Amino acid sequence: MKDHDTTLHVHPSSIRSASRGRREDDDLDRLNSAAEDLADLEAARTARAGIEAGEAPIPGEQVTAGLGLA
Incomplete structure (x- = not known):
């Protein structure tokens, strides 16, 4: 019997975990x-x-404006 099962779905911007059992947040x-x-x-x-x-x-001003930081 396993301690826990973990499935990771990797996307360039985030990682989500669907796990059963204990998850190591760190x-x-x-x-x-x-x-x-x-x-x-x-x-x-x-x-x-x-x-x-x-x-x-790409000019820095254009990048910051595009990100809504300007």
Whole structure:
């Protein structure tokens, strides 16, 4: 008999856990943080590749306005 069953559904922006039994919140938080870091790294690599290919970078003011931070 198992202690607990856990299924993780991974999405670039979040990780959800559907589990039975005891869940380790700290481990889940670290996993979620690592997934977010990986998504950030992939986005940075894609942006850098675009710039190296001659694409114009997006101005910071446009990014902050698009995020509703301006």
